[in-house]
Amino acid sequence: MHTRPTTRPTVIRGAHVVTMDAGRAEYRSGHVVVEGNRIVAVGDGEPVGYDDARIVDGTGCLLTPGLVNTHHHLYQWITRGLAVDHTLFEWLTTLYPIWGGIDADMVHVAATGGLAHLLKTGCTTSTDHHYVVPRDGGDVFGAEIAAAAEVGIRFHPCRGSMDLGASAGGLPPDHIVEDLDAILTGSQDAVRQWHDPSFDSMLRVALAPCSPFSVTGELLKQSAVLARDLGVRMHTHLAETLDEQDFCMEKFGCKPVEYMESLGWTGPDVWYAHAVHLDDRDIGVLAASGTGAAHCPTSNARLGAGIARAADLYAAGVPLGLGVDGAASNESCCMLEEAHHAALFARARSGPRAMTVRQSLALATIGGARVLGRENEIGSLEVGKLADMALWRLDTLAHSGIADPVAALVLGSQPPLDLLLVNGREVVRDDRVLTVDTEVVARGVAGAHDRLVAKAG
Numbered sequence: 001m002h003t004r005p006t007t008r009p010t011v012i013r014g015a016h017v018v019t020m021d022a023g024r025a026e027y028r029s030g031h032v033v034v035e036g037n038r039i040v041a042v043g044d045g046e047p048v049g050y051d052d053a054r055i056v057d058g059t060g061c062l063l064t065p066g067l068v069n070t071h072h073h074l075y076q077w078i079t080r081g082l083a084v085d086h087t088l089f090e091w092l093t094t095l096y097p098i099w100g101g102i103d104a105d106m107v108h109v110a111a112t113g114g115l116a117h118l119l120k121t122g123c124t125t126s127t128d129h130h131y132v133v134p135r136d137g138g139d140v141f142g143a144e145i146a147a148a149a150e151v152g153i154r155f156h157p158c159r160g161s162m163d164l165g166a167s168a169g170g171l172p173p174d175h176i177v178e179d180l181d182a183i184l185t186g187s188q189d190a191v192r193q194w195h196d197p198s199f200d201s202m203l204r205v206a207l208a209p210c211s212p213f214s215v216t217g218e219l220l221k222q223s224a225v226l227a228r229d230l231g232v233r234m235h236t237h238l239a240e241t242l243d244e245q246d247f248c249m250e251k252f253g254c255k256p257v258e259y260m261e262s263l264g265w266t267g268p269d270v271w272y273a274h275a276v277h278l279d280d281r282d283i284g285v286l287a288a289s290g291t292g293a294a295h296c297p298t299s300n301a302r303l304g305a306g307i308a309r310a311a312d313l314y315a316a317g318v319p320l321g322l323g324v325d326g327a328a329s330n331e332s333c334c335m336l337e338e339a340h341h342a343a344l345f346a347r348a349r350s351g352p353r354a355m356t357v358r359q360s361l362a363l364a365t366i367g368g369a370r371v372l373g374r375e376n377e378i379g380s381l382e383v384g385k386l387a388d389m390a391l392w393r394l395d396t397l398a399h400s401g402i403a404d405p406v407a408a409l410v411l412g413s414q415p416p417l418d419l420l421l422v423n424g425r426e427v428v429r430d431d432r433v434l435t436v437d438t439e440v441v442a443r444g445v446a447g448a449h450d451r452l453v454a455k456a457g
Contacts, residue, residue, distance in 0.1 A: 010034040011050050012391060012419070015058025016405045017042065020065050020366045020380040024358065032063060034387040037200055037424035042381050060395030061418055062405040064361065065380050066124025066388035067335040068368025071235075071273040071294035071323025074128045074144055075099065075107050077114035078449040080331045088241045088303045092171055095328060096132075100176040101455040104138030106448045111147035113445040114327055116433050119153060121334040121414065124388035124422045125368070125378060126153055127294075127323070129235060129273065131160025131210040132176055133186070141190055145203065152427045152435040154201075154388065156372055158208035158235045159190040163219045169251070171213050180219055183209075184226060191230045199377055200386055202423060204232070211237040212256060213247050217263055224264040233269050233373060236260075239282070240274035241305045257282040266291045271371045273323060274299075275313070276306045283309065283316050292319035292371040295363065297341035298332065299325030311346045311354040314363070321368030336414045339364040343410055357410040387424040392417060 010033070017030035019042060033041035033050060041047050076099075083094040102110075111128070118126055128144055141159060148155035161183040164170030170177070178186070187207050195205040207227040209215040220236075227234045239245065239256045252259045257278065260266060266285060271292030278286075286293065295310050313320050322338040324330050339360045346355035369379025378388050393416040394400070394408050402408035409415065420428035427435050 009040070009050050009053040010056060011047055011053040012056045012058050012063055013046060015061040015063040015391060017063045017381065018361065018406060019382065020362060021382050032381055032389065034421065034424055037387050039381060039383055039385050039387050042383060056391070056419060058391055060393060062392045062394050062409055063381070064390050064392065064409070065365040066378070066390050066420065066422065067122045067364045068321060068372065068379060069118060069123050069126040069324055069335055070271065070321035070368045070371045071296055071325055072114070072126055072128045073130070073326030074111040074114040075102055075130060075132060076326040076328035077110040078106060078445055078452055079328045082328060087243070088305060089171065089243050091303060091329065096172050096176065098452060098456040099132045100134055100173060101452055102132060102134060102137055102140065104140050104143040106452055107140045108143040108147050109444045109448040111144035112151060112436060113441050114333060115148055115151040115153050116436050116438055116441055117333055118335065119151065119420060119428050119433055120417060120431070121336050122390040122392070122417060122420065123335045124154055124390070124420065125156065125372070127156040127158060127372070129158045129160050129208050131162055131208065133161070133178055134176055145194055148203070150436060152422055152425060154378070154422055156204050156206060158206040159187045160208040160210055161187065161219065162210045162214040164214050164216050180222065183219060184222060187223065187226060188230065191232055195232055197231065200423065206233040206235050208235040211244070212259060213244060220263045220265060228269070233271070234265065235271055235273065236265070237274060238272035239277045242277060245277055255282070257285055261285060269373070271319065273325070274305070274308065276300055276308045278309060283312055283318065286313070286318045287316040290319065292321065294321055294323035294371065295342060296323045296325040296338070297345045298338060299330040301341070301345070302329050307345045307349045309349070310342055311350045314355070314359060319367070319370045320363055321371035322364050334414060335364060336409070339410050357407050360410055361406060387421050389421050390417060391419040
């Protein structure tokens with residue numbers, strides 16, 4: 001079922017094109033031309049000189065850059081629908097014993113399901129934060145990387161870790177944490193084996209100790225040194241709940257951002273997941289240091305964590321993207337829904353002008369690319385960039401007649417996805433994933449869920 005970039009140029013024409021370039025150019029009836037995995041032309045009207053090209057008629061459609069997911073936990077795809085009315089800490093303590101039974105086969109199934117679903121929501125690049133590494137679970141990190149290659153998505157897996165078990169005052173049970181040396185060795189091996197820094201890379205690795213309440217300060221410090229020695233990015237959860245803030249004040253005598261500052265965890269190579277509970281000083285630190293944030297509005301609402309100050313972060317110039325977060329705290333895992341909620345929640349918190357529909361779409365595209373350090377490669381439709389793009393059909397009953405196509409996309413229900421290209425490769429056509437059989441994957445997910453829950457007793 002695998003497809004390859006066409007050998008002929010592909011011309012998408014007649015669509016409303018939202019480029020997300022620096023000038024935020026849009027074309028009411030525009031075109032984009034793709035050769036191989038690169039964009040070679042973008043503009044208004046019909047392109048000239050492509051008589052031999054494959055033509056895609058975009059009439060009635062909106063063409064956007066592919067969406068970029070900056071935070072996820074794919075292994076959780078097989079534990080959705082559990083602990084649905086819990087706080088974050090209650091949710092974690094309920095699910096950790098279940099997650100402790102995962103193995104590489106289960107992770108492969110979960111990642112295949114989660115990533116295939118992301119394609120259908122217009123996502124062309126996804127991160128994943130995998131921090132549960134059971135001692136007898138096999139190569140769980142390699143399993144999700146294999147799944148991403150099969151699905152055909154651009155992938156930024158984060159080699160996560162936990163070394164602070166319950167017996168030492170942390171939240172996770174002791175049997176799913178690793179010791180410091182094993183984490184550092186595993187992290188270094190993952191980067192050396194998998195990380196590809198090239199311009200058109202489909203696979204880049206980051207290092208990602210889990211959170212202040214599941215890792216030691218020594219792990220955070222040494223991971224930062226190692227990541228910078230290896231030239232990779234750094235990721236962790238931060239300031240998600242008030243419980244976490246209380247934990248940091250009690251254990252470290254300071255708030256979460258101050259704690260991370262003291263350990264070398266700020267800078268343009270760092271991004272935090274959530275960043276909900278920040279004060280003005282915290283936002284200033286992120287802005288001044290270039291530290292990014294993954295805004296996860298749906299998950300934050302699902303767990304009652306709060307509403308992040310996304311409009312203030314955006315206004316301050318903080319690199320800000322969107323994330324679906326773990327599937328067990330966001331059963332829909334829809335990137336377009338995150339853009340929808342980002343706009344609505346910003347307005348609910350800060351007023352009707354807090355975030356425009358185009359700003360929320362920017363968070364889902366060029367904003368996410370900036371968080372991942374790839375704004376020169378993906379996130380906008382510009383000549384020379386990689387051909388990651390989504391063609392949305394807006395002439396069906398749900399969207400026809402909405403005057404502004406960007407408002408239709410962001411504020412309306414998700415429209416059919418006419419075409420999705422990743423690196424020039426067609427991976428979704430007519431709202432159907434082409435790279436894997438989703439019915440087979442769905443059956444595999446159901447079976448893996450049953451096995452994992454039964455294993456936990």
